[in-house]
């Protein structure tokens with residue numbers, strides 16, 4: 001197969017953050033992420049080992065996420081990290097750029113701004129989990145966390161079911177306003193609640209925080225809930241009580257990350273579950289594994305965030321920008 005979905009004749013294409021925001025919507029991100037999860041489960045796509053280093057300057061964490069998707073013919077990496085001082089410079093703390101190569105020749109193909117794409121690919125991941133695992137009659141959406149990612153999570157989740165109400169909790173309650181504004185715009189009731197009330201009412205819960213301790217107790221979760229744990233992407237982070245894993249049906253984007261740096265790391269360490277208990281969501285998408293097995297079952301998606309998601313959305317963004325004349329070009 002050749003990499004026919006990108007323009008080769010004009011040189012290396014450059015797709016800016018602004019163009020990504022203009023052309024990449026939630027629908028495009030959803031299908032790109034769903035397709036790559038499917039390819040991962042078929043062993044047609046795989047992530048390479050992640051590099052992440054404290055560089056000893058500006059308190060920055062810097063690294064690469066990379067991989068190859070043979071189904072989509074996408075090869076490349078996301079380079080970037082976290083610069084805590086950026087906020088004072090009026091810049092986003094998380095900085096990323098996606099670099100795509102031609103899988104047939106290894107030639108550089110595209111440079112794509114990765115900040116906005118990271119947000120929509122992460123939101124697409126939990127949205128894919130809701131689409132495949134949440135009860136179809138889910139009415140109440142609960143969010144734990146109201147940081148930068150949360151608004152993207154909210155909008156993508158709301159498109160998956162006919163939600164009638166949104167409830168949320170955040171460590172700094174004043175930041176919940178950003179979620180309330182979206183609900184107002186969409187004419188959906190919004191309420192700030194305690195974590196316990198959130199669990200008692202929500203049919204779908206998304207956790208998207210940087211917490212290092214459980215924010216949700218197992219006994220609070222009602223039967224039939226779908227939980228998408230999206231914040232835990234590092235060793236030591238945690239959002240839910242590890243005991244939930246023993247009774248829930250558990251899914252993930254990538255097994256290797258889930259058991260080491262994802263939400264499942266704590267349940268694995270405590271011996272509450274083992275690796276074989278965790279189902280790659282791609283297998284549900286491909287129909288080789290059942291998703292939810294009953295209305296009373298608790299389903300949990302451990303969304304750790306993989307490089308192939310970044311490459312998938314960046315590849316679509318590059319293709320759309322090239323087709324619409326919105327990319328610029330240079331030659332090396």
Ligand code: NAD
Pocket residue numbers: 118122144145146147148149150170171172208209210211212213215230231232233303304305306
């Ligand atoms: P942010 O810094 O804008 O917001 C952080 C959020 O975490 C806030 O709501 C804050 O109140 C909350 N928080 C921090 N410490 C907490 C604690 N001890 N207890 C409870 N809440 C706490 O970050 P963001 O960009 O919104 O990202 C949120 C998290 O998602 C980060 O941990 C980030 O690493 C992770 N993330 C995951 C993926 C993925 O693919 N899974 C992708 C991007 C970001």
